[in-house]
Amino acid sequence: MTYEAKVGDGMNTKFPYTDMNLPQAIQRLPELAYNVWFSWNQDALELFAQIDRERWDQILHNPVRLLVETDPAVWESLSRDDRFLQRYEHVLKQWDHYRSEPTWFEKTYPEQLAYRIAYFSAEFGFHESLPIYSGGLGILAGDHCKSASDLGIPLTGIGLLYKKGYFNQKINTAGSQQAEDVVYDFTKLPLLPVLTDQGERLAVQVNLGDRIVTLHIWQVLVGRNSVYLLDADIEGNSPWDRELTGQLYGGNQDIRIAQEVLLGVGGVKALRALNLPTAVYHINEGHAAFQAIERIREQLENGVPFHVAVEIIRASSVFTTHTPVPAGHDAFPIPMVEYYFSTLFSRWKEHKQAWMKLGLEDSKPLFNMTHLALNTAALRNGVSKLHGQVSREMFRSFHGNIDEREVPIGHITNGVHLATWLAPELKELYDRFLPGNWQANQTNADLWRSIELIPSESLWEIHRQLKERLIRYARANLREQRRRNDLPADKVEEVRGFLSADALTIGFARRFATYKRANLIFNDLQRLDRLVNDPQRPVQFLFAGKAHPADHPGQEMIREIYRVSQMDRFRGKIVLLENYDMNLARYLVQGVDVWLNNPRRPYEASGTSGQKAALNGVINFSILDGWWEEGYDGSNGWSIDGSQEADWQMQEKENTESIYRKLEQEIVPLYYNQGKLPHQWAARMKRSIRTLAPVYNTDRMVMDYTNQTYIPTLKRILSLIADDYDAVTKVADFKQFVYANWHFVRILEVNDGANGKPSPPKITDARQPSKEVTATIRFGPIWYRDTAVELVYYEERPDGWHPVVVAMEPLKELGDRVVQYRAVIPSHLQHRAHFSVRVHPVSANFASSFELPLVTSL
Numbered sequence: 001m002t003y004e005a006k007v008g009d010g011m012n013t014k015f016p017y018t019d020m021n022l023p024q025a026i027q028r029l030p031e032l033a034y035n036v037w038f039s040w041n042q043d044a045l046e047l048f049a050q051i052d053r054e055r056w057d058q059i060l061h062n063p064v065r066l067l068v069e070t071d072p073a074v075w076e077s078l079s080r081d082d083r084f085l086q087r088y089e090h091v092l093k094q095w096d097h098y099r100s101e102p103t104w105f106e107k108t109y110p111e112q113l114a115y116r117i118a119y120f121s122a123e124f125g126f127h128e129s130l131p132i133y134s135g136g137l138g139i140l141a142g143d144h145c146k147s148a149s150d151l152g153i154p155l156t157g158i159g160l161l162y163k164k165g166y167f168n169q170k171i172n173t174a175g176s177q178q179a180e181d182v183v184y185d186f187t188k189l190p191l192l193p194v195l196t197d198q199g200e201r202l203a204v205q206v207n208l209g210d211r212i213v214t215l216h217i218w219q220v221l222v223g224r225n226s227v228y229l230l231d232a233d234i235e236g237n238s239p240w241d242r243e244l245t246g247q248l249y250g251g252n253q254d255i256r257i258a259q260e261v262l263l264g265v266g267g268v269k270a271l272r273a274l275n276l277p278t279a280v281y282h283i284n285e286g287h288a289a290f291q292a293i294e295r296i297r298e299q300l301e302n303g304v305p306f307h308v309a310v311e312i313i314r315a316s317s318v319f320t321t322h323t324p325v326p327a328g329h330d331a332f333p334i335p336m337v338e339y340y341f342s343t344l345f346s347r348w349k350e351h352k353q354a355w356m357k358l359g360l361e362d363s364k365p366l367f368n369m370t371h372l373a374l375n376t377a378a379l380r381n382g383v384s385k386l387h388g389q390v391s392r393e394m395f396r397s398f399h400g401n402i403d404e405r406e407v408p409i410g411h412i413t414n415g416v417h418l419a420t421w422l423a424p425e426l427k428e429l430y431d432r433f434l435p436g437n438w439q440a441n442q443t444n445a446d447l448w449r450s451i452e453l454i455p456s457e458s459l460w461e462i463h464r465q466l467k468e469r470l471i472r473y474a475r476a477n478l479r480e481q482r483r484r485n486d487l488p489a490d491k492v493e494e495v496r497g498f499l500s501a502d503a504l505t506i507g508f509a510r511r512f513a514t515y516k517r518a519n520l521i522f523n524d525l526q527r528l529d530r531l532v533n534d535p536q537r538p539v540q541f542l543f544a545g546k547a548h549p550a551d552h553p554g555q556e557m558i559r560e561i562y563r564v565s566q567m568d569r570f571r572g573k574i575v576l577l578e579n580y581d582m583n584l585a586r587y588l589v590q591g592v593d594v595w596l597n598n599p600r601r602p603y604e605a606s607g608t609s610g611q612k613a614a615l616n617g618v619i620n621f622s623i624l625d626g627w628w629e630e631g632y633d634g635s636n637g638w639s640i641d642g643s644q645e646a647d648w649q650m651q652e653k654e655n656t657e658s659i660y661r662k663l664e665q666e667i668v669p670l671y672y673n674q675g676k677l678p679h680q681w682a683a684r685m686k687r688s689i690r691t692l693a694p695v696y697n698t699d700r701m702v703m704d705y706t707n708q709t710y711i712p713t714l715k716r717i718l719s720l721i722a723d724d725y726d727a728v729t730k731v732a733d734f735k736q737f738v739y740a741n742w743h744f745v746r747i748l749e750v751n752d753g754a755n756g757k758p759s760p761p762k763i764t765d766a767r768q769p770s771k772e773v774t775a776t777i778r779f780g781p782i783w784y785r786d787t788a789v790e791l792v793y794y795e796e797r798p799d800g801w802h803p804v805v806v807a808m809e810p811l812k813e814l815g816d817r818v819v820q821y822r823a824v825i826p827s828h829l830q831h832r833a834h835f836s837v838r839v840h841p842v843s844a845n846f847a848s849s850f851e852l853p854l855v856t857s858l
């Protein structure tokens, strides 16, 4: 067996099993099997299915296993099978074309090809055959990498390789989730071991407390790019350490922090060992925030002072936060962090406090990964418009309690990878009616208008096929559940009659975290009964999802859904499918009529499953939370209403009422109003596709990341470190100086013409009389030009009160470092009652106006 994966772009790769003597005619099959590009090319998937359809399904569509385990005689016969060869050639042609065509990035940023963006994530969901994801965060990371490849963005993924993946979910006859451990054989997954030039396993070493853990590196080829995964399960590591990459989100806090050290510190070391020129570090959620600690250490080793090192790391890091609840952020006891970094802290004793300070919480003795990430990444974002706002509110105190809207955390709304999630039958239909280059230009909303040209009959017919396919798959899933649970034969066979393609079908599938309130619809079983069992207009529900093995309330939800599904009146009409994964997700988001999502607002940072559904003409029915808050336009789906300020119980009551009412009065009637072909329903499907598909895809999302974060970060860091770190040293020194001297800054007086010393009224606009305001400020050692002096008042607009920030101009220097400023504002505004004056430090080299949490106001 030859193992040889070359470092770098991942294209000059030899494959482990090239000595398996595939016939000449199909010798490039491993190239396809070892690049998860297959997961978004329907012809490639079909090619592998054609090898052995039944086995393909049994082994969860894993082309590498198929390759390794198929009898040589089969390859011989396939190499003479014209139909197979034709498809093989066709797939290779697409593959070669894919890699050679000029990309969006090359065309848009031709001068920025020298450096790579490292993308860190604790999980990646590329395909069901590579089970290193638990839910939305991982799928998002997978979709991000896929679009980065499609767009030609030089991005390298960094993650961990879990020996047992997440877990397989089985449901027993009590409705309890059984978490089944599967131990994966890495040589049979779409992964390549990374080797050194001498042919040995490339390894990196990470200090964990007083011991050293060695990690091997595996490579996942993702189209044009690579994702590198770290593996601690190797000889030489202690048994406890070998388990560290055992399970995704498995174990206690000790394991969790150790995993995060491996990801953050080990990830940076892997980039160095791979010799990848990396300039931008994007961390997907706080799990990987320790990357900053390792990169600061590297700078120290090079003789860079600590405060300059922090500045370099900040300037080159991008942080995406995903958790809208404070309790959801990882935070570790301080002694734990001190233990895990003890080697580092004993080497650099003098910086230990400063290091720890980067992650300290304000009020509790905890080291918070989100705080670390915020302190060490200049650009930060939430994952939907609403989540951006929630994050800014949550981290206001971090930024000197400025107005929420000024907190330097933006948002880039999530999306989904179109080619991964769109049903192939629909893709063919879109191919017929949309302009030829629609997929490459999927972010162009104009082009999606042609969806309206699709005859409702054609759309409906395909939708119907997809629904039938889902129902067949769901029955097989239920039959397997019952067979395994030793139910009598008649109970196993009973599922043949479950579900109907004629009934309005509602899907609910996601992780069973309690805030997602999967059981909300069961609040009034009588009312649900009337909907489900309406003889003319029946409704049926499919549920699926895993609960984290430590989440007992989540598992109780599963039991509740199961209990309801077993009631006579709901049997075969409300079903609970087991082992939700990307495979089942595809069936569901392509096959139901309505996608239901009813989280407790604003806990759903974005949500992406509804976006997958929307692409496929499945209509969203959701709380106005996460992405749906901005995606819903009143006619491309339905909202679930309820007051947003009320307490949780009240919200729940109102949301439940809204769900039933809309189902009864709008959704069911629309679906059933025109017999077999519901024209109005199809019209709404089209509206949903055409308004949502161009926006909520990862091409748009990754372009946003590139334009708004990667390229600005790349330019900024390169200019900061040019000339032997000249600019970054100045910024760091400046910050240090400002921190030390800010307490001297004092606003001595504000004169708004109403406090005894009238300033002359100034009329600049007859309709809005205005006046001059002055502020007198003592700066101490800080140069006044290094600050911004602003007057802030609030203005009422149709959507609420907005801050208006008026820059004040220096009027005269009064000596002794005291400067008087002026501004002109509407004359009715009075100091304290209506406006305040504030001073904060600024610099052209800052990434944002509130880079430092220093604001003095009066």
Ligand SMILES: *Cc1c(COP(=O)(O)O)cnc(C)c1O
Pocket: 134, 135, 136, 137, 139, 509, 510, 511, 580, 581, 582, 585, 586, 606, 607, 608, 609, 610, 612
């Ligand atoms: C898309 C997806 C998710 C995320 O679903 P949300 O509704 O956004 O939480 C979780 N699990 C799987 C398998 C998915 O495909």
